[in-house]
Amino acid sequence: MGDITSLDTQPMSELVCPECATPVSQREVPPPWPVRRRRLLQVAALLIALGYVVWRNIEAWPVLPPPTVRASVPYTADFPSHRYTRPTIERYATGELSDGRLIGDLLNTDIFSNYELGVTFLPPSGVATEFRRYGWPTVVVFYRYDASYDDVYAKTNPSATLSTFRNGWWWGRDYISKRIDASGRRESFVFYSRGLAGEPLMLLAAWGAGRLLRWIVFILRIAGRGGPRKRDRLAHRAPVLCIVACAIGVTIASLRPQIDPGYAFPSLVNPAWSNTGVTAADVAQLAERPTGEAVLAQAILDATPGEISTPDTCLAFGWRSEIGTTHTYASGGWPIGLVHKSVGEQQGFEASSRPAYNLDFQRQWVVAVLRWKGELERTERTSFSLLQAASLALGLCAVWIATGLGVWLIGWTVRRRTAKRLARGWCVQCGYDLKGLTGDAEAVTRA
Numbered sequence: 001m002g003d004i005t006s007l008d009t010q011p012m013s014e015l016v017c018p019e020c021a022t023p024v025s026q027r028e029v030p031p032p033w034p035v036r037r038r039r040l041l042q043v044a045a046l047l048i049a050l051g052y053v054v055w056r057n058i059e060a061w062p063v064l065p066p067p068t069v070r071a072s073v074p075y076t077a078d079f080p081s082h083r084y085t086r087p088t089i090e091r092y093a094t095g096e097l098s099d100g101r102l103i104g105d106l107l108n109t110d111i112f113s114n115y116e117l118g119v120t121f122l123p124p125s126g127v128a129t130e131f132r133r134y135g136w137p138t139v140v141v142f143y144r145y146d147a148s149y150d151d152v153y154a155k156t157n158p159s160a161t162l163s164t165f166r167n168g169w170w171w172g173r174d175y176i177s178k179r180i181d182a183s184g185r186r187e188s189f190v191f192y193s194r195g196l197a198g199e200p201l202m203l204l205a206a207w208g209a210g211r212l213l214r215w216i217v218f219i220l221r222i223a224g225r226g227g228p229r230k231r232d233r234l235a236h237r238a239p240v241l242c243i244v245a246c247a248i249g250v251t252i253a254s255l256r257p258q259i260d261p262g263y264a265f266p267s268l269v270n271p272a273w274s275n276t277g278v279t280a281a282d283v284a285q286l287a288e289r290p291t292g293e294a295v296l297a298q299a300i301l302d303a304t305p306g307e308i309s310t311p312d313t314c315l316a317f318g319w320r321s322e323i324g325t326t327h328t329y330a331s332g333g334w335p336i337g338l339v340h341k342s343v344g345e346q347q348g349f350e351a352s353s354r355p356a357y358n359l360d361f362q363r364q365w366v367v368a369v370l371r372w373k374g375e376l377e378r379t380e381r382t383s384f385s386l387l388q389a390a391s392l393a394l395g396l397c398a399v400w401i402a403t404g405l406g407v408w409l410i411g412w413t414v415r416r417r418t419a420k421r422l423a424r425g426w427c428v429q430c431g432y433d434l435k436g437l438t439g440d441a442e443a444v445t446r447a
């Protein structure tokens with residue numbers, strides 16, 4: 001606006017518009033206030049949007065229903081991720097093998113710490129589930145494979161059945177289809193439309209990082225703004241270069257399959273379990289000790305001395321508790337499914353100490369865990385869906401960008417109107433026709 005005052009010194013300054021007293025020589029109008037207050041408007045729009053999100057989430061926050069009660073927890077039955085025959089466990093017990101794999105496969109920090117470990121040796125036939133995901137940072141395409149196998153480790157002779165299922169769009173956002181694949185497994189395919197929000201978010205972040213990088217480079221005078229050197233031009237293009245690099249990285253990461261070995265259950269429903277007397281807390285403690293794995297292996301052998309283990313049987317394990325538990329679960333939040341909440345409590349639990357707080361980053365979830373430890377325990381989990389959070393974050397970015405674009409459009413409209421008025425010899429401020437005012441309208445338009 002300094003140029004407007006400087007115009008006053010020009011000879012045309014004595015001529016003013018009879019309508020609004022703007023000097024005839026004025027060739028610009030001050031930008032309207034939204035253009036001058038662009039950042040403020042963007043922050044305000046973002047705060048309003050955030051307020052709306054908070055309000056919707058307060059309304060839709062999951063409310064836990066009355067808990068279901070289980071008198072006691074029977075053994076769950078799992079095959080560990082790797083095959084362990086009795087001779088292998090013996091090698092662990094002597095210390096000949098100590099790679100941390102056995103204890104890692106049996107360690108479970110999600111269950112109550114007084115749960116007891118039961119073991120048995122079984123033929124490796126059972127049901128296995130595997131997962132394969134594509135998409136980064138958020139999953140877009142998801143495959144799940146289920147089948148019965150003669151050997152869940154070697155994946156021999158898969159077979160599966162297909163229940164009646166409607167292939168198509170679910171909840172208007174996910175496409176799900178199921179089929180029996182060429183090898184005989186049941187394949188479940190899911191396309192998560194909300195997963196597509198993760199990639200543009202990464203590009204926006206890359207653009208921001210590029211701008212920050214450029215700003216730092218200019219501040220530190222590593223490169224000059226608009227300079228002729230190669231590094232000046234490189235610094236100028238930093239945001240674009242960051243976007244390109246990020247797009248390449250995200251594409252490569254998204255196309256690479258993320259394979260999850262999943263889990264496997266024995267086909268024998270009620271195997272004869274042997275209680276090791278080892279609790280989940282014991283396993284966690286043993287995992288910290290150098291000889292812990294050998295101690296655990298010996299406990300497995302001691303618990304199963306009389307069992308006939310043929311060469312083709314392998315370790316299966318389960319957790320149980322004679323203490324009853326109560327469980328309750330609810331999902332909610334906005335967008336729908338953003339928050340999942342669950343509480344598990346052992347019967348007779350009374351809070352005697354403060355809970356331990358832990359933030360757990362899982363593949364598609366961020367889980368806040370509150371855990372009350374002790375004789376009897378309680379666990380509260382609040383899980384946030386990364387898929388929903390990504391679409392929410394992209395929506396907030398869209399509000400910011402749309403506000404910026406709207407303000408830019410106002411500025412553009414004003415500049416265009418000013419140019420039009422100048423071309424026609426009108427007052428830039430109010431559009432009053434100045435032609436014939438001075439008898440030299442040509443001078444006005446030419447200036």
Ligand SMILES: [Zn+2]
Binds near residue numbers: 019430431
């Ligand atoms: Zn005027």
